[in-house]
Structures are given as C-alpha cells and as structure tokens.
Amino acid sequence: MAAAQGNTYKGRFAPTPSGDLHFGSFVTAAASYLDARKNHGQWFVRIDDLDTAREVKGSAQAILTTLERFGFEWDGQVSYQSQHTERYRHFADVLLNQHQAYWCECSRKVITARCPVGEYGPVYDGYCRSRAVAPGANRSLRVITNQGANQTANQSVVFNDELKGESAIDLQATLGDFIIKRADGIFSYHLAVVVDDHDLGITHIVRGGDLHPLTGQQVFLQNSLHLTHPQYAHLPIVLDAGQRKLSKSSNAPPIDAAPAPAVLFQALTVLNHSPPDTLRGAPLNELWAWAIAHWQLEKVPGETNMMLPDLTSV
Ligand SMILES: [Zn+2]
Structure with missing residues (x-):
C-alpha cells in the first residue's frame, strides 16, 4: 500500500x-x-x-x-x-451508487441469534445483501466487504503500520459486511474518520x-x-x-x-x-x-x- x-x-x-x-x-x-x-x-x-x-x-x-x-x-x-454530517452522507451515497453498500433491517437481537461470533462480536452473514431493503427508520447501512478490487487473494485488507509492521485484517471473517450508518441514524466512526482525515x-x-x-475497516473504506x-x-x-x-x-x-x-x-x-x-x-x-x-x-x-x-x- x-x-x-x-x-x-x-x-x-x-x-x-x-x-x-x-x-x-x-x-x-x-x-x-x-x-x-x-x-x-x-x-x-x-x-x-x-x-x-x-x-x-x-x-x-x-x-x-x-x-x-x-x-x-x-x-x-x-x-x-x-458538523460534518453532510460530508458523511455524501460518501455513504457514493458507496450506495457504486453498489458497494446496502440497507439492512436485521436487529441486533436477530443478528446475535443468527450469526456466528468472531473476534469482535457477531460476524454479519450478509442476509440483507440481496434483499433490496429500502432505506427507512431502524435500517442500518452496510458495506460489502468481499467484492471488488478491495482485497488481496486471501481477502484480507493489508496496511503498513510504522510501529507494528505489516498488518492484515480479514474483514469477512471477523466482521462480515460492516455498518457505516447505524440504525439510529448516526454515521459510523469508521466512515466519519476516513472522510474527516481525507478532508x-x-x-x-x-x-x-x-x-x-x-x-482494516478504515483502509477498506479508503x-x-x-x-x-x-x-x-x-x-x-x-x-x-x-x-x-x-x-x-x-x-x-x-x-x-x-x-x-x-x-x-x-x-x-x-x-x-x-x-x-x-x-x-x-x-x-x-x-x-x-x-x-x-x-x-x-x-x-x-x-x-x-x-x-x-x-x-x-
Ligand atoms: Zn440484515
């Protein structure tokens, strides 16, 4: 990188x-x-x-x-x-328009019951990816983590860390399609940080x-x-x-x-x-x-x- x-x-x-x-x-x-x-x-x-x-x-x-x-x-x-919500919305729309994001209506409770648990909690199984869920109240926005030119052959996001060396994180195995806008309407920390650091x-x-x-989530979004x-x-x-x-x-x-x-x-x-x-x-x-x-x-x-x-x- x-x-x-x-x-x-x-x-x-x-x-x-x-x-x-x-x-x-x-x-x-x-x-x-x-x-x-x-x-x-x-x-x-x-x-x-x-x-x-x-x-x-x-x-x-x-x-x-x-x-x-x-x-x-x-x-x-x-x-x-x-004060930067409009910028986050803009970049979330870019991902939606690129077909790299989709709305999800699964509640936390449903996800906990249905999805396997990884290192950081439940690994979302992509259930809503092909369901064409419309935007609305209590819907979260997720990015698709295993498509496109985002990943190496083993599907890990790789970045270099000046103190920890080369780091590889397999998003599909640890998180699945992760959230960039929460069901309560708040944009995720990862999207916000990436947009702000860019701006x-x-x-x-x-x-x-x-x-x-x-x-890994932030490098993926970049x-x-x-x-x-x-x-x-x-x-x-x-x-x-x-x-x-x-x-x-x-x-x-x-x-x-x-x-x-x-x-x-x-x-x-x-x-x-x-x-x-x-x-x-x-x-x-x-x-x-x-x-x-x-x-x-x-x-x-x-x-x-x-x-x-x-x-x-x-
Ligand atoms: Zn869902």
Whole structure:
C-alpha cells in the first residue's frame, strides 16, 4: 500500500468528548504532536463527537483547556465531527451508487441469534445483501466487504503500520459486511474518520493501539472511496498496575491534578524518550523543545504495553 508522501506532513489528535483527558490519551496526543513537529508538519485537533449519546457535556472544552495548559499548539481551527454530517452522507451515497453498500433491517437481537461470533462480536452473514431493503427508520447501512478490487487473494485488507509492521485484517471473517450508518441514524466512526482525515488532508495518523484492529475497516473504506491512505502508527496501550487499559471512567488518574511538566516528563519516559535528569523540574517549554529535537517514532515500542507511571513522583 502506498502511503501518503509529500512535503507536507499533516497529523491530528482526535479525542472523543466522553470525559476528561487521561494519561493514556495524553501520551497519544504527545506522540502525534511530537511526530508532526519533528517532521515540520501541521497538527490538527478534531473533536470526534459523532456519538452524541456518549458525549459528556463540557468535556470537549475541558479537553481543549487541558491541551492548552500542557502547551500544545494546534494549527487552524478545532473541527467537530458533529458538523460534518453532510460530508458523511455524501460518501455513504457514493458507496450506495457504486453498489458497494446496502440497507439492512436485521436487529441486533436477530443478528446475535443468527450469526456466528468472531473476534469482535457477531460476524454479519450478509442476509440483507440481496434483499433490496429500502432505506427507512431502524435500517442500518452496510458495506460489502468481499467484492471488488478491495482485497488481496486471501481477502484480507493489508496496511503498513510504522510501529507494528505489516498488518492484515480479514474483514469477512471477523466482521462480515460492516455498518457505516447505524440504525439510529448516526454515521459510523469508521466512515466519519476516513472522510474527516481525507478532508483535512491528514498524511500521518499516530494513535492508540486499541484502534489498530479497527484500522482494516478504515483502509477498506479508503480503497472503496479511492482516497489516499495516511501512514499509520499505533502506539502501545498504557496499562495500570492491574494490567487494565486506562479508561476515562475508572482507573485513570486525572492528569490535571499533577504538575504539567511532571506529566509530560512521565509521558516521554513511557514513550521510551526519557529526558535527561537535568530536565527534571524544567518548565514545559524546555521539555517540549528537548522532546521535539530528540523525537524518533521508531524508538516507541511497537508491541509491549506501557505501564502507567506514578504521576506524583517526578
Ligand atoms: Zn440484515
């Protein structure tokens, strides 16, 4: 797969406004920011607020305030997925017109009862593919994952990840025809991300490793829509002492309680870019300057999980 190349590096950080920024998200923001700055690129912030039911009121602004407090400087205006619905509709229509998508009226309950279970849940069996279901309430829109020039002979979507290497995901075996517009009318995260990254001209995506297994769906949609592929790098996941992934709701210590330079120092250490001891207690701008000068994405561990440090102990 040819990654987007050129003089202009464009990266982004795209948090979901479902709670305050926690240390795991902070590490992701820092890594994508440093990679953009090291490459003299632009760095955008996008609020992925598509799923309004999961949105925590005030959380988008709180995330932006936290980013500002930590000295992140983004390019252009902050964008919001909730304002891009017409773009998602446009690209969904393209897939419909190309006969690569169809409406499905199967309820979750019916699918659970009928379909085999794969790695990520029920694998949709394509039941509605040839049924010519009309659009309407409680109908979801699915893409056909095993036709066209989308796949290699073994039907896997293949993409290169700068940290995890070549990755192949068999969509037909793990998901079946997946949803791009949900039965509640909300466009899927995958379609939205692909469209937004295209519209922003994003060339490099550095993001959390939890999204790595989902990248196949996004690469598939880029193929179907004839969009350029960004270069991906999926970071290892930050775990707590009990080996659990940090989440906004449970085990993630709020980073706002700790001094900002201490949090950045620890984030750099977790990313295998430990600053020299002489920078302990240094102000944020000195830490950022050191980190940008010394950033090497390939130094970040590809597979090993990262352990949550004690944010109070720098
Ligand atoms: Zn169906």
